[in-house]
Amino acid sequence: MRSERMRKAALGAALIVPLGLLHAWVLAEICIGLVDVLFLLESARGRGFAWARQPWFLAAMLWWGWLLLCSLPLPLLGTGGAGWRMGFMQALVIPRFFVLTAALQGWVLSTPGARRAAWWMLAASSVWIGLEAWQQYLTGSNLFGDHRWSDGSLTGPFRRPRAGALYAHLLFATMLPPVLAMLGRRGAGWRGVGWRAGAVGLAALGVVTAVLIGQRMGVVLSAVGLAGTALLVPQLRRVVLVLVLVAGAVLLATPVISPPTYAKLVGETYVNLRHFTLSPYGELFTRASVMGLQSPWHGWGYNGFRVLCPLARFGGGLPALGIAPTALGLGACNLHPHNFYFQAFVDAGIPGVGLFVGMIAVWLATLARGLWGRPEPLRVGLLIAVVTFVWPFGSADEFPILYMSGWLFFVFGLALAAREEAVTSWGRRLPVDTSKPLRHLG
Template sequence: MLINRPLGFPPAAHLFLYLLPALLLFSRAIADVTVVLVAIAFLIFSFKKCDWDWVKQPWFLAILLFNAYLLVVNLPLSSDSSESLKYVLTFIRWPLFAVALSYWVFNDAKKRQRFLISLLLTMLLIIADTLWQYFFDVDWFGIERFSDTRLTGPFRSPIPGTMLLRLWFIALFAAFFIPLFKSSVLRQLTFLMVAMGSGFVFTFLTGERMALILFSSACVIVFIAMLLEYKQYKQSLLLMLAMLGITLMITLFLSPEMFERSIVSIGSKLSTFAESDYGSVFKAAWQVWRDNWWLGSGLHTYQTVCEQQQLLIDSGLMCTHPHNLYLQLGAETGVVGLCLFLFMLYLLYKKVLGALLAQRDWIKAALSFSVLTVSFWPLTGGISVLSNWVAALVWLGIAWVLAISSVDSSEPDQCLTDVNR
């Protein structure tokens, strides 16, 4: 069912749709300001229209409960209440940003098309800049590559694979919303396969192993969904897969150093995980959690507690973050906070996937599942959806799949006609 959304998006603000990807990608400060301004503007429009129906969504009520727990229970018991206070008070901006985009911005076909066009162009710019750095060691902005096997692209840090990981599966929805691709099934499938192949090559060349694992796993799910939804095109899909496989093998063969870094080292890292740097960081996070089992040490206090207890001094590593969302939630908010967050996630997945699965809309369901899971899979490392630059992209993805889940399947711009099929 299409949710009634009476809030009007100001026509003069349509430029925002074209700027949104760049606003969230290229500067931590600008991304945070964008998130806050969108949340505040949405609250103002909701107040003026006296429309608060969006608050009644079960997943949003669950996140409000989690936020209340942080404020009433976790904060007073924090090991560093002054540090926790600013993060607890500002946490609500993330879910408000997601609701604002899904309920207010992505609520019709034209807006979704504009956003996707901007997203594709922005991603192409980042990909081209990063590949230039791969071949010439310096990108268009004079930024040098991080190391022989790690790239930065325009970000100055070795994170281009991690950043775009949150966007690839949103961008794949272009197959269903942009007229150039949705005019025939073969165009849709070709776009999806070429985009996934390009994403694999890009992520492989960045040297980011976890991003590559997550991207590849999600692509497998999407491909299975494509086989389920378009059974009559099975031969075409398998032919595309074979051609794509040959291209990827050539890429691996031509990049032996990256093959060692991005593929071979995954096996060696996993085989000695307990003794690896990841194993040491996980053990430290587990120790902090054990010491504050039920209620946690306080939001955004892991680094302080880890340093005070000198948990990583023997390994020579720094106490930055646990490289695992759920270990961080456990250490900082305890079992109670983790359970509340997991309950919110359950309701979010149910909301996003329920209608799509009921309609047997396998590809959109797989894409939506992938958008969420590349950020919330238990082994996803190096991010926080609570206070992080990447968090803006995570909640952007949540906003997108929430909007997709509320689109009426009978909308003419969503489905191919029988003739086109």
Template sequence: MMIDNTPIWVRYSQTALPWLLPPLLLFSRALADLTVLLSGILFLIWSFQRQDWHWARNPWFRLSLLFWAYLLFVNLPLSVDPSDSLLYAITFMRWPLFAAALAYWLLTSRDRQKHFLIALLFTSLFIALDTGWQYVTGVDWFGIPIAPENRLTGPFRNPVAGIMMVRVEFILLLAIAVFSSLQSIYRQVLFIVGILLSFLLLIFITGERMAFMLCVSASLLVLLGFALQYPARQTLVVLGGLLLILVIIALMFLLPETSQRMVFSTVEKLQNFRESDYGQVFRGAFEVWQHYPWFGSGLHSYQAVCAELGVMANTAIACTHPHNLYLHLGAETGIVGVSLFCLMVLAIFHQALASLWRQKSWLLLTICSAILLLSFWPLIGGISLLNNWVAALVWLGVGWALTVDLQHSSAEHSA
């Protein structure tokens, strides 16, 4: 019998962290970063004590190590400001390590998965109620006022409530694979449609266009998965889709000012994308990339390089970030960096979805696809995924998708 020499505080952390992760990751940028780092360190201690490093041999993790090595030994020396890029290059690896910690340590137990999802549900409910109160009264429970252009902040102080919530919405849907009480088809329909409609309403009132488009698109993908999983119940899916459309139409009539921003101005921006604020920011990022095409200007250098080159000088837009993951990576890590990152992302998709595809688990396949696409789809614009706060939720989603794969791979091999 193998004696478990893992320190007791590591084992206690394994029990406590699933309860604590949702509030720690959602409510504070600093706490989110510390939580990710601590989880990775504890996971390494656990792996060392057990001499269990099988997880590090997965292709996606090896590719993340290769991308990290590129950042440290190629991109960093060529950075326009190596001293500023150093910390960001060194600490990148905490993100893949966090996803590995979730999949191969923290969420290996069905009970711990339940604990996490229960905590996430109550955390999301608190944020939804706080944001709703802000919509009605003008300030949230902490006295934070509505942001300019009537965009809601909820408890986040910045207008990011919508994009933060859409990143955890589809993780909640994985409860159908965890809780035995959600195994019947009708309960799954009620649960999925209830979650989708609740988050659709919440994200609509926040005034965040990109979050709303992502929410609607991912919701339709999940409904497609349900139709494929239960072809005899496609009527339920059609009804769910119609209900989704009716809710959107009702919101447009009941909340005309919000609809103007969320629907009509979005259509206008897409029709005139080149001259829109997104189009100008994307062109600016591409211009920065052209100055450092192969190896980039170095991590965390975009804002300074953009200002120095004056690429946004003829616009009313400041140099902040490119609002697109791949343009951001291109500008800061070059063609080589983007290529390595894309290989890592493709390996994550393959690892997370291959067993679900083979087993024709279409509903879980589309839910996990939605979780990953919400982070890695190339056309997504908005808050930078290299931002610590958002990155924590991105890699949380990766960890959950890998967890689902592990469970189904085990079932596949034992069959």
């Protein structure tokens, strides 16, 4: 009885995490800490620590251990400049995210009702971001009075342009279960047509929203999600084709319906790609490469890029590749390299990026197991969400920083919990026949 009360308390705290990640990061941090503490107490009381021997957890701890070693302020490693000031203490507490994931997987979300509640929190977050983006698009400001960002992108419910990537991360995890459920509803005449039209309309609305938000990575990650859906769910391939055509039509229409979106997605993207090495992202990646190459075996420790990037020794460019020297005035330095893999290279050298890639590979293999033969919609959507978080090509936030990576580990925990029994948003198994396309899509 006491164990169940502890689990329900941890569940209550876990369900607050998405709300905190949206608008109250301190609240999210407190709730994550509470879930971790309750889970560790429960493990110590008799549940045991078998969860810590899982391959995904061991891979994460191996990467973290090397990163922590590289972040120690040891003169022989040359990491003292970034060590105690910021990096070491922040690296020290990274495992709180891994413990949260394990707690969600095997304890907090161990019942269908708990998993259903967690999915609803993700769905509510996705709908909230989408509604606020549309309000900002139609009225000029969101509920809090914030307008479009200076680059033309919609900020949704946020003050800064954080909506695009986050919306894309959550989109397929929250959209696929209801879309497939609606397509699975059978009815004669107009009733059946209505369910099918509603499913396609819901999916189209989600993808169009991602385009109109007007952030490049949000659009790219949505395209990754569409490709993953077509690969894993054969029944949806025709729907995906429709969604691609709709998204393309909306993008072509943006010069008329949303000129700032066109300027951001097309105009600025063309300029950046044409002169990539001189763009802010090119400057960041070049600087990160130079830093990593100057310390290839242990890097510069966690937050080494933030602390040491401005040093003149890292501004020489990559002459062997014909890449010119970087300049602080062009954006060569920032809080982080804006890419998980460049960050892993700068923080912990070649071994660090190798362990990071291995960790991601183990995570994805764990989540993908069994999906090829039976693509349960919730599991497919959650796998796509994790893939979009760890997608290596493009800009990303710092790893693992709370306001974005907190979402990753919440989704990862729910995905692990859903492996044994896929559930829809109302808690019943959704039959999916993968042997042939659904008749109503023919």
